[in-house]
Amino acid sequence: MPVRHIDHILIAMPAGREADARAFYCGVLGMSEKIKPPVLAARGGCWFEIGALQVHLGVEKNFIPARKAHPAFIVEDLAGMIQKAVRAGYNVTADEPLEGCDRRHVDDPFGNRIELIEPHKK
Numbered sequence: 874m875p876v877r878h879i880d881h882i883l884i885a886m887p888a889g890r891e892a893d894a895r896a897f898y899c900g901v902l903g904m905s906e907k908i909k910p911p912v913l914a915a916r917g918g919c920w921f922e923i924g925a926l927q928v929h930l931g932v933e934k935n936f937i938p939a940r941k942a943h944p945a946f947i948v949e950d951l952a953g954m955i956q957k958a959v960r961a962g963y964n965v966t967a968d969e970p971l972e973g974c975d976r977r978h979v980d981d982p983f984g985n986r987i988e989l990i991e992p993h994k995k
Contacts, residue, residue: 882944885933891917902923951976963979
């Protein structure tokens with residue numbers, strides 16, 4: 874049977890920093906927190922969603938931020954999102970331009986690389 878779609882992505886985070894995760898994933902990226910099932914809530918971490926996109930942040934004991942491997946999110950109003958991220962103190966960087974879109978990378982509160990892409994309007 875073929876794979877149909879992604880259910881969620883998991884991004885690692887250090888223990889005890891759920892408030893920082895909420896500030897970034899809700900406050901900057903505009904996602905909503907999804908309540909974790911009680912059997913998983915004891916592990917720590919947070920789940921977020923917007924539309925069909927689900928992002929799970931899971932606690933990793935010996936956490937090391939993902940600097941190369943990263944999710945890439947399609948966004949609306951990239952410029953506004955970048956302004957919000959910079960005002961909140963997050964590191965934002967540019968990369969090589971790609972035809973048909975504007976894009977930037979932003980570090981989440983834990984140093985994980987997140988790519989934000991806004992396709993050009995046709």
